[in-house]
Structures are given as structure tokens and as C-alpha cells.
Amino acid sequence: MLIVQKFGGSSVADAAKIMRVAGIIADTFCEGNDTVVILSAQGDTTDDLLEKAAEINPHPSKRELDVLLSTGEQISVALMSMALEKMGLPVVSLTGWQVQISTNFDYGNARIRSVSTERIRQELDKRRIVIITGFQGVNGMGDITTLGRGGSDTSAVAVAAALHADKCQIFTDVEGVFTADPRKVQGARKLDEITYDEMMELASLGAQVLHNRSVEMAKRYGVNLEVLSSYERKPGTKVKEVVKNVEQMKISGIAKDTNVARIAVVGVPDEPGVAFRLFRELASAKINVDVILQSIDRNGTNDISFTVSETDYDKAMEIVQERKDTLRYKELFGDKKVAKVSIVGAGMLSSSGVAATMFEALSEAKINIQMISTSEIKVSVLIDETSADRAVQVIHNKFFN
Amino acid sequence: MLIVQKFGGSSVADAAKIMRVAGIIADTFCEGNDTVVILSAQGDTTDDLLEKAAEINPHPSKRELDVLLSTGEQISVALMSMALEKMGLPVVSLTGWQVQISTNFDYGNARIRSVSTERIRQELDKRRIVIITGFQGVNGMGDITTLGRGGSDTSAVAVAAALHADKCQIFTDVEGVFTADPRKVQGARKLDEITYDEMMELASLGAQVLHNRSVEMAKRYGVNLEVLSSYERKPGTKVKEVVKNVEQMKISGIAKDTNVARIAVVGVPDEPGVAFRLFRELASAKINVDVILQSIDRNGTNDISFTVSETDYDKAMEIVQERKDTLRYKELFGDKKVAKVSIVGAGMLSSSGVAATMFEALSEAKINIQMISTSEIKVSVLIDETSADRAVQVIHNKFFN
Numbered sequence: 086m087l088i089v090q091k092f093g094g095s096s097v098a099d100a101a102k103i104m105r106v107a108g109i110i111a112d113t114f115c116e117g118n119d120t121v122v123i124l125s126a127q128g129d130t131t132d133d134l135l136e137k138a139a140e141i142n143p144h145p146s147k148r149e150l151d152v153l154l155s156t157g158e159q160i161s162v163a164l165m166s167m168a169l170e171k172m173g174l175p176v177v178s179l180t181g182w183q184v185q186i187s188t189n190f191d192y193g194n195a196r197i198r199s200v201s202t203e204r205i206r207q208e209l210d211k212r213r214i215v216i217i218t219g220f221q222g223v224n225g226m227g228d229i230t231t232l233g234r235g236g237s238d239t240s241a242v243a244v245a246a247a248l249h250a251d252k253c254q255i256f257t258d259v260e261g262v263f264t265a266d267p268r269k270v271q272g273a274r275k276l277d278e279i280t281y282d283e284m285m286e287l288a289s290l291g292a293q294v295l296h297n298r299s300v301e302m303a304k305r306y307g308v309n310l311e312v313l314s315s316y317e318r319k320p321g322t323k324v325k326e327v328v329k330n331v332e333q334m335k336i337s338g339i340a341k342d343t344n345v346a347r348i349a350v351v352g353v354p355d356e357p358g359v360a361f362r363l364f365r366e367l368a369s370a371k372i373n374v375d376v377i378l379q380s381i382d383r384n385g386t387n388d389i390s391f392t393v394s395e396t397d398y399d400k401a402m403e404i405v406q407e408r409k410d411t412l413r414y415k416e417l418f419g420d421k422k423v424a425k426v427s428i429v430g431a432g433m434l435s436s437s438g439v440a441a442t443m444f445e446a447l448s449e450a451k452i453n454i455q456m457i458s459t460s461e462i463k464v465s466v467l468i469d470e471t472s473a474d475r476a477v478q479v480i481h482n483k484f485f486n
Numbered sequence: 487m488l489i490v491q492k493f494g495g496s497s498v499a500d501a502a503k504i505m506r507v508a509g510i511i512a513d514t515f516c517e518g519n520d521t522v523v524i525l526s527a528q529g530d531t532t533d534d535l536l537e538k539a540a541e542i543n544p545h546p547s548k549r550e551l552d553v554l555l556s557t558g559e560q561i562s563v564a565l566m567s568m569a570l571e572k573m574g575l576p577v578v579s580l581t582g583w584q585v586q587i588s589t590n591f592d593y594g595n596a597r598i599r600s601v602s603t604e605r606i607r608q609e610l611d612k613r614r615i616v617i618i619t620g621f622q623g624v625n626g627m628g629d630i631t632t633l634g635r636g637g638s639d640t641s642a643v644a645v646a647a648a649l650h651a652d653k654c655q656i657f658t659d660v661e662g663v664f665t666a667d668p669r670k671v672q673g674a675r676k677l678d679e680i681t682y683d684e685m686m687e688l689a690s691l692g693a694q695v696l697h698n699r700s701v702e703m704a705k706r707y708g709v710n711l712e713v714l715s716s717y718e719r720k721p722g723t724k725v726k727e728v729v730k731n732v733e734q735m736k737i738s739g740i741a742k743d744t745n746v747a748r749i750a751v752v753g754v755p756d757e758p759g760v761a762f763r764l765f766r767e768l769a770s771a772k773i774n775v776d777v778i779l780q781s782i783d784r785n786g787t788n789d790i791s792f793t794v795s796e797t798d799y800d801k802a803m804e805i806v807q808e809r810k811d812t813l814r815y816k817e818l819f820g821d822k823k824v825a826k827v828s829i830v831g832a833g834m835l836s837s838s839g840v841a842a843t844m845f846e847a848l849s850e851a852k853i854n855i856q857m858i859s860t861s862e863i864k865v866s867v868l869i870d871e872t873s874a875d876r877a878v879q880v881i882h883n884k885f886f887n
Binding site (some may be wrong): 100104136138141142144145146148149150153154155159162163164166167168170177178180182183204227228229350465 | 498501504505535538539541542543547548549553554556557560561563564565567568569571572576578579581583584605628629630
């Protein structure tokens with residue numbers, strides 16, 4: 086089998102951790118697999134480099150920042166190769182430009198255009214373990230680029246796709262994907278399998294196991310993903326197109342997002358184009374609007390509620406306030422103390438009453454629902470932030486106990 | 487003018503030093519020069535990286551060590567570029583592989599084969615300052631190589647040669663090349679000019695201002711070198727093919743080397759091939775032999791004395807001891823407490839009595855000469871190590887006062 090394995094920064098943070106990860110890689114290789122490994126920068130390296138830069142120039146160009154930061158993964162791959170050499174195994178490290186992981190010119194947040202398999206194949210043909218820098222590529226000018234958040238996951242999936250790897254294993258500090266955050270929710274259980282779509286919904290909802298871009302790419306190229314622990318040697322969660330839902334679970338997981346704020350624009354004239362004007366203004370300021378609720382009251386005016394990320398809240402409020410004359414609303418309310426709790430599951434499509442079960446759990450716990458939004462595989466509710474953890478627990482109890 | 491400037495690791499050791507060096511570069515650029523800069527890794531970076539490697543594998547492959555160490559210069563060039571960006575200047579950093587500094591495959595001690603000027607010219611044409619990683623290149627496989635000791639000087643000279651630069655300035659922590667070590671010899675003075683050949687003799691004799699390989703390359707390609715201080719803005723020492731020796735000095739400098747040991751093989755049969763066998767054994771153990779003295783005594787046996795570096799002393803003694811049967815000598819003596827003091831000067835060629843003046847100075851100071859070796863531009867004497875500093879001082883007084 087050809088296996089691509091990815092280890093994050095915390096898995097290679099120091100010499101002892103590197104040696105442990107080398108053990109996992111060695112086992113994979115010694116079982117007879119062609120083994121390709123993608124690594125992130127060691128634990129604090131990126132922060133240390135950013136600090137060095139900040140001392141000199143708080144606003145460096147993104148190009149030079151990429152030159153600086155890309156050294157982090159280069160250090161990781163060299164050290165990991167040395168660890169495997171010490172075990173007497175044949176190994177070679179390669180950087181993004183050596184592999185030719187080609188990206189666009191968007192320094193600091195580049196997108197992968199293509200991955201050349203030539204050099205990797207050459208090294209695999211020599212029966213070498215290939216250790217590749219994650220998070221980085223090279224653009225058409227021959228300049229180093231970095232891929233932005235979750236970049237190493239994306240590197241791993243892109244390399245796996247290019248090599249038509251049999252599987253792509255993403256090692257993390259959790260055992261896999263859980264029905265809810267196991268540190269916070271009693272009874273949270275590990276999923277054996279999950280669909281790409283469910284994984285994407287969970288990822289964007291704050292489950293943070295895998296970056297969305299990587300899951301999206303895995304779905305597009307049909308890469309067999311597996312999320313598993315670099316600490317415990319046991320099966321993780323497989324991410325696939327279709328899963329056998331052995332347990333007949335209606336939902337796969339519950340996620341919570343507290344980086345959310347609600348804005349209510351009250352008493353807007355009930356005329357065509359008002360909502361359009363409002364959301365166009367926000368879009369042009371690059372503010373993402375999530376849940377939208379429009380209600381018509383009896384006096385011929387509308388109330389429009391919507392959510393934005395907490396980070397965008399102040400800017401969004403400012404924009405709406407400045408446009409008071411053109412939007413002609415009566416009152417403006419904002420609330421940062423809200424949270425979005427979502428249930429995700431491909432099973433929803435075929436089984437009715439999933440949303441109702443969720444609302445029942447919240448009602449029994451006397452948690453008030455402020456807004457609701459649904460998609461084919463997701464139901465999200467907006468509730469008071471202080472009730473968020475309790476909400477996740479009671480919903481989890483309802484579905485999984 | 488097109489100027490290549492090289493700054494060593496101590497000149498870019500921290501943020502404050504980087505800002506000061508950025509000031510020198512900025513001045514050069516703002517005077518209207520095309521400015522290309524070569525940087526070493528920051529002060530302790532290389533040691534830190536070596537330590538990280540040693541924790542994992544005390545004997546890593548040289549290939550992976552080069553992958554690791556080359557990050558050091560990459561960090562330097564990114565940070566320097568950020569410093570110049572902060573001053574509002576147009577700048578771009580380039581690594582060895584981006585420039586295409588092509589080397590052979592000798593990881594850890596690679597030789598430069600060629601330097602492509604394409605990318606550098608492109609950037610200079612855009613009126614950008616170009617900051618290049620010293621010490622590193624890329625081989626025919628597309629692998630990173632490092633150049634070994636003094637590598638950044640060599641990078642600077644190679645880039646200057648390829649670009650036909652008007653000058654190549656090597657910035658160090660001294661003001662230039664001195665007639666003797668100014669920290670130790672009273673009256674040591676800075677030379678305005680020195681020939682390539684003299685510089686090479688001085689470099690190999692421990693003056694340590696410029697690495698020999700870089701001077702050799704500068705001579706071959708006629709690169710106008712200048713050694714100057716990165717702390718004080720004043721002219722340094724120019725290294726050229728022919729110098730105007732304004733002061734009519736007979737010698738250019740005096741150097742001392744204490745990393746030297748003397749071995750005497752006494753009572754060797756006076757037969758052909760004995761010396762050959764001895765030095766072949768040493769050569770095959772990669773031990774460099776420097777000064778050799780053979781004397782014939784009255785009993786038909788020879789005494790052979792020679793010097794090796796102190797580092798090679800134990801190994802050399804062991805080899806000679808092991809070969810006692812084949813070499814058939816009577817006694818073996820060794821002495822690590824010796825030093826080599828040398829005077830260097832192209833002026834020796836045309837003026838007689840230079841060696842005599844040196845011997846006179848030593849004789850007046852009652853310093854015994856153990857061995858003498860001469861070349862066209864150099865006279866070296868082997869003396870007791872404890873007298874070395876005094877010897878340099880008295881010779882200096884004789885020639886320069």
C-alpha cells in the first residue's frame with residue numbers, strides 16, 4: 086500500500102516526540118508500505134519566528150514572512166529524517182519546492198495548483214521513506230509560499246491525491262472524530278466513520294480536527310482519509326464518501342461555536358431591495374453573514390436578524406449604523422453573548438424528526454432558541470452563550486443515550 | 487556601481503544588529519548602487535540547530551544536516567529583508583536554490599560550480615536590493631548543499647564574480663587586515679591594500695579574516711575584494727592582484743599559528759624511499775604535514791622532523807609508532823608546545839634580507855628557532871609556544887617601527 090501520513094506541530098515538538106513519531110513511521114514502512122510523511126513545524130517554532138520578525142518589522146511583507154516561516158517545516162523534516170536514519174532506515178526529506186508543490190501567488194494563504202509526483206516516485210522506487218514539509222509550496226516565480234491555516238492537512242491530502250495513495254492518515258492529539266468534544270461532553274464517543282460532508286460541517290463548526298480545505302479536497306479527489314491519534318496505536322475515524330452507519334445513528338456529531346454574534350435590525354420598511362442593500366454592504370466589507378432570519382410584523386415593517394463572527398461584530402455594527410438613512414430601520418440591537426450549537430448527520434436526510442428531537446432536548450432543559458437554520462445534513466440553533474455547554478450535553482444525551 | 491556586500495553571523499546576531507546592518511545596505515543602495523547582499527546564519531543559530539540534531543542522532547547524514555543548517559541563512563535573509571522593508575526600501579530575499587548557486591554533491595563541504603545571474607538580474611532591474619543566503623547552494627539532484635567553513639565568503643565572491651560586480655565588500659568585526667593581530671601586538675596597523683597571494687598566506691596562517699577558498703576564487707576571477715568593519719564606517723583593506731605599496735613595506739603582515747605540533751623521527755636509515763613511506767602513511771590517514779626538515783647525521787642515518795596540526799598530533803604519533811618496524815628509526819620525539827610564526831609579503835621577492843631581519847629580531851630576543859620554512863612570499867619559523875606572542879611583537883617592531 087502507499088500510505089501518506091501527516092503529523093502536526095505538537096506531535097514533533099521535541100526530540101522525544103520526534104522519536105515516537107519515527108516509531109509509527111518505521112512500523113508503517115516495515116510492514117512493507119510505500120511511506121510518505123507530511124510534517125508541520127515543531128510546536129513553538131512558528132511563534133518564535135513570528136516574534137523575531139515582530140522585533141524588526143511589525144508589518145513585514147507576506148512574501149518575506151513565508152520565506153521566514155517555511156524554515157519551520159524544513160527543520161522538522163530534517164530532524165525526522167535523522168531520527169529514522171538512526172533506526173537504520175532509508176529516508177529522504179523534501180521541501181515544498183523540491184517536490185514541486187505548485188501554488189498560486191497568494192503569499193501567506195496560497196492555494197495548491199498541482200503536486201508533481203516525479204521526485205517522490207523516484208525516492209519511493211529507491212525504497213526510501215519520503216518526509217515532506219507541510220504547509221508550503223512554490224509559486225510560478227519560484228518563490229516560497231505558505232498555505233495558511235490547516236495548511237499541512239491540505240498538503241497531505243494534495244500529495245495523497247497526486248500519488249493516488251491508498252490512504253491518507255492525519256495524526257492528531259485526539260483519537261479521532263467524536264460525537265461531541267470529549268473533554269466537555271459526558272458520553273461523547275468516537276465515530277468509526279464519517280462522510281466528507283459531515284466532516285466539513287463539523288470542521289467549520291469548530292470541531293477543529295481537520296481543516297475544511299483539506300476535507301473538501303479529499304472529497305473532490307476521493308482520498309481515503311483517516312483521523313487518528315499519534316499517542317495511542319488504535320484505529321481512528323475514517324472519512325469517506327459513504328459510510329455504513331452500523332449503529333443507525335441519526336446524527337454524527339454535535340458542535341458548538343461561540344465565536345458568533347447576533348445583530349437585529351428592527352423596523353425596516355417592507356420594500357423590495359432593503360435586505361439586499363444591507364447584505365451587499367456587509368459583503369463588500371468582507372464580512373461573512375451566517376444565519377439570517379427575516380420576520381414581518383403587523384405594521385408593514387420587517388425585522389432582520391443575522392449572525393456574524395464575533396471578530397467581525399464591531400465592524401458590522403458600525404456599517405449598519407452608518408447606513409441608517411438608506412436602510413431606514415427603527416432600532417438596532419447587537420448581542421455577542423450568543424452561541425451556535427449544531428447537529429450534523431447525513432442520516433437526517435432519510436429520517437424525520439431529527440430537528441424535533443433536538444428542540445425537545447433544549448426545551449426540556451429550558452434553553453431558549455433565538456434562531457434556527459437548517460441544511461440537508463445540519464440543524465443549527467442560536468442560544469444564549471452561557472447555556473451552550475449544557476445544550477451540547479442535553480442534545481448529546483437525547484441522541485446517544 | 488554593482489556592489490556585493492557580505493555580513494557574517496555576528497553582524498546579524500539580533501534585531502538591533504540587523505537594523506544597523508540594514509542601515510549600511512540602505513546607504514549603499516541610496517547612493518545609487520545596484521546592491522546585492524550575502525548573509526550568514528544569525529550568531530548562535532547554527533549551534534542551536536546542531537544541538538537539536540545531536541539530541542536525535544549524533545551522526546546524521548550530511549544531506550539531512552545540510553537541509554537543517556540551511557534554514558539558518560534563510561531566517562537571516564527574511565529578517566534582513568523585513569528590516570529594509572521597514573525603511574521603505576524595495577527588497578527581495580533569495581535562497582541558494584532560488585538564485586541557482588549550483589554546487590557539486592559534496593554535502594557539508596560542497597564546491598560552487600556556477601552561479602546563475604538570471605533571477606538576481608531580474609530583481610536588480612526592478613531596482614530591488616537583493617538579499618541572498620550565503621553558505622548554501624543546490625546540487626544536480628535539486629538537493630540543498632552547504633559549503634563548509636568560510637562558505638559565506640565564498641558565496642559572496644562567487645556571486646560577485648558571476649555578476650562582474652565592481653566590488654565585493656566583506657564586512658567583519660575588525661576594521662580590515664592588520665600587519666599583526668591588533669589585540670595582541672602593539673603598533674599593529676591596518677593595511678590599505680594587500681595582494682591575493684599575501685592574503686591567502688595570512689588566512690591560512692590563522693589571521694582568520696577571510697577564508698582561503700574565497701580569496702583563491704577572488705584571485706581567479708579578479709574580484710575586487712575589500713575587508714571592512716560592520717561597526718565603523720571607514721575604509722578597510724582592499725585585496726587585489728597588484729598593490730601600490732605606498733609605505734615601501736617589505737612585509738605585509740605577521741601571523742601566528744599555535745595549532746601546530748612537531749614530530750621528530752630520529753635515526754632513520756639513509757636509504758631511498760624511507761621518507762616517502764613515512765609521508766605516504768600520514769597522507770593516507772588524511773594528515774596534512776606542513777614544514778619538513780631532513781638532516782643527515784654522521785652515522786649514515788637521517789633525522790626527519792615535520793609539523794602537523796595539534797588536532798592530528800595523536801593520530802600521527804600513533805601511525806609512526808605502529809610503523810616502527812618498517813621505518814626502522816631509533817627514536818621518536820613529539821612536541822605540542824610549539825608555534826609557527828610567519829612573515830608574509832609580496833615585497834620579499836624583490837628585497838633581500840627580509841628573512842635575515844626576522845632572524846635578527848628573534849636572536850636579539852633570545853628566541854630559539856627550531857625549524858625554518860620559506861616560500862616566495864613567506865618565511866615561517868617554528869619556535870617554543872610560550873615565546874610566540876613575544877616573537878610576533880619583536881618581529882613587528884623590527885619591520886614596522
